[in-house]
Amino acid sequence: MLRFPIYPDLAGKVAFVTGGSGGIGAETCRWLAANGARVAVGGRDTAALARITDDMAKGGAEVMAVAADCTDAAALDHARATITARFGAVDVLMAFAGGGTARPAPVHETREDDWRSALDHNLTATFLTLKTFLPAMRERRSGAIVTMASTAGRAASAASSAYASAKAGVIMLTRHLAQEVGPFDVRVNCVSPSAILTERTARHMPAEQRATIAALHPLNRLGTPADVAGAALFLASSSAAWITGSTLDIAGGRLMH
Numbered sequence: 212m213l214r215f216p217i218y219p220d221l222a223g224k225v226a227f228v229t230g231g232s233g234g235i236g237a238e239t240c241r242w243l244a245a246n247g248a249r250v251a252v253g254g255r256d257t258a259a260l261a262r263i264t265d266d267m268a269k270g271g272a273e274v275m276a277v278a279a280d281c282t283d284a285a286a287l288d289h290a291r292a293t294i295t296a297r298f299g300a301v302d303v304l305m306a307f308a309g310g311g312t313a314r315p316a317p318v319h320e321t322r323e324d325d326w327r328s329a330l331d332h333n334l335t336a337t338f339l340t341l342k343t344f345l346p347a348m349r350e351r352r353s354g355a356i357v358t359m360a361s362t363a364g365r366a367a368s369a370a371s372s373a374y375a376s377a378k379a380g381v382i383m384l385t386r387h388l389a390q391e392v393g394p395f396d397v398r399v400n401c402v403s404p405s406a407i408l409t410e411r412t413a414r415h416m417p418a419e420q421r422a423t424i425a426a427l428h429p430l431n432r433l434g435t436p437a438d439v440a441g442a443a444l445f446l447a448s449s450s451a452a453w454i455t456g457s458t459l460d461i462a463g464g465r466l467m468h
């Protein structure tokens with residue numbers, strides 16, 4: 212039985228996944244490779260990048276590691292040039308880099324550096340990634356982009372207000388851009404996960420806490436990186452050809468819009 216759903220139009224496409232060196236992004240890279248895409252795996256941790264790309268290459272994937280900090284426009288431009296030289300122009304862009312490192316605190320106690328860092332690493336990193344890869348997509352009149360929000364950006368929660376605001380910003384950036392580049396046949400959609408159990412979250416979450424969080428979701432479990440990868444591949448594929456500007460909740464029913 213196939214582990215991955217296959218979207219035939221993804222075969223031969225050039226895909227770049229920021230945040231590909233871990234968690235949801237790494238799983239998405241594996242799914243893209245299984246679909247025959249040529250995959251550029253982005254991240255900052257070069258050891259993690261090497262582990263993932265070596266493993267994918269052993270499975271026969273056409274894959275390259277791309278070390279770049281997405282808060283750094285020059286590094287992203289270098290990444291774009293490197294990918295284009297080896298694989299060609301990027302057709303599928305998964306702008307997933309980010310994370311919720313900001314400490315949850317009441318707004319009046321939120322430190323300014325925490326606020327700025329959360330916005331920088333989530334919203335500004337997404338903006339810079341899109342800005343870097345959009346000109347070639349517009350010029351070629353083709354492209355599919357998937358951005359990364361979070362349930363925290365969809366509804367008020369116990370998450371940090373900075374992280375929540377940054378992710379809400381990603382949703383609006385996605386909509387704004389979808390309207391702007393639709394006429395260039397570039398589609399832009401967003402995935403918005405809740406409580407995904409990655410290697411990182413698994414390290415910090417005891418069994419009791421997992422059960423408590425699972426119970427907040429009608430499907431009564433935590434999500435997996437595969438749950439998000441599956442949705443992202445669908446949105447990037449031509450099966451979603453008439454979908455742009457949407458935000459897909461991958462949240463086990465916790466949010467129902």
Ligand SMILES: NC(=O)c1ccc[n+]([C@@H]2O[C@H](COP(=O)([O-])OP(=O)(O)OC[C@H]3O[C@@H](n4cnc5c(N)ncnc54)[C@H](OP(=O)(O)O)[C@@H]3O)[C@@H](O)[C@H]2O)c1
Pocket residue numbers: 229230231232233234235236253254255256257259279280281282307308309310311332336359360361362403404405406407408409410411412
């Ligand atoms: N896990 C969840 O429950 C959940 C829920 C909702 C949304 N999300 C979002 O999903 C995305 C992936 O999260 P994850 O849980 O899979 O996290 P993860 O396992 O910690 O992976 C985060 C990835 O983002 C990369 N990254 C972070 N900041 C970066 C930067 N400035 N430049 C380049 N790469 C950067 C990391 O690369 P390096 O380690 O190589 O630096 C890593 O590959 C994040 O945007 C997160 O906010 C996660």
